[in-house]
Amino acid sequence: MASIKIVTDSSSDIPLSVAHELGIEIVPLQIVVGNQSYRAGLDITADQFYQAIQENRTQIVVQPPPMTTFEQLYRRLTLEYDYIFSIHLSSRLAPAYRVAQQARSRLPASSSRVDIIDSKLISIALGMVVVHAARAVRDGATPDEVAHLINVLIQHCHLVFFVDTIEYLEHSGRLALATTVLGSMQRIKPLLLLDDGEIVPYERTRTRAKAIEGLYTFIEDFPRVREVTALYATTPEDVEKLLEKVDPIFPRDRVQIAQFGPSVGAFLGPGAMGVAVFEGID
Secondary structure, three states: OOOEEEEEHHOOOOOOOHHHOOOOOOOOOOOEEEEEEEEEOOOOOOOHHHHHHHHHHHOEEEEEOOOOHHHHHHHHHOOOOEEEEEOOOOOOOOOHHHHHHHHHHHOOOOOOOOEEOOOOOHHHHHHHHHHHHHHHOOOOOOOHHHHHHHHHHHHHHEEEEEEEOHHHHHHOEOOOHHHHHHHHHHOOOOEEEEEOOOEEEEEOOOOOOHHHHHHHHHHHOOOOOOOOEEOOOOOHHHHHHHHHOOOOOOOOOOOOEEEEEHHHHHHHOOOOOEEEEEEOOO
8 A cells, every 4th residue: 555645734723732643744834023934833833923912013024944954855755655645735835846846846757646735725714635645544545636626626626714904914015906995905804715726805794794694694505514623813812602502503512623724824814813724535
């Protein structure tokens, strides 16, 4: 049986305990706060990150890992595994996917097969793809089965969110909107959707309470839902409000709760909230 390894990056927001249990390799993105650079999840925790950006109000930059980080990882893993699936955040949000591709091109032709995959997702929506792929590997899936599953999962995992202020998305250049639209968004709490790897408007909501209700509506609109994760940056108390609304359509004790890590928080800023939905596969 072919041996398979799943690799992702820190924007997947997968808890380290889950990654360890399933043998998922997480490559940290670089977070630059002011003049200081951190490896997300290793040198700085989510709480430390949010404290730093709220205190310093400095511009945050997310950078991909150095190409040598990917290259060294792939060289090490190809000695142990027949297949490697390296699944990363949307290439439209950060260049980690392209850097991983460049690293793969430097491997000897005789190396194990390394597939670099643009998930077109981020945060737990990406994490859902990675975790399900890793469970399939654990359960004995073949490389072709894993490849097919990853492609199907990418189509069935979704993310919607809102931000307290769009300044972080503006600074990152990740919001695919005209300046006139950005101006009107300053006065509202718009729901934003990850669509084909890009962040686009989903619904106009004027208050935080309406935005939280919009997260619930997003879940409700799916004819069936297999998994839901509620996401927050700095306001865990607001998750409870969302769970109360969701409970009639999806049992609250089955809703996972996760914090946007530094790799995603750098785009969204403090106060952001969202939901990731896995709608299941036939």
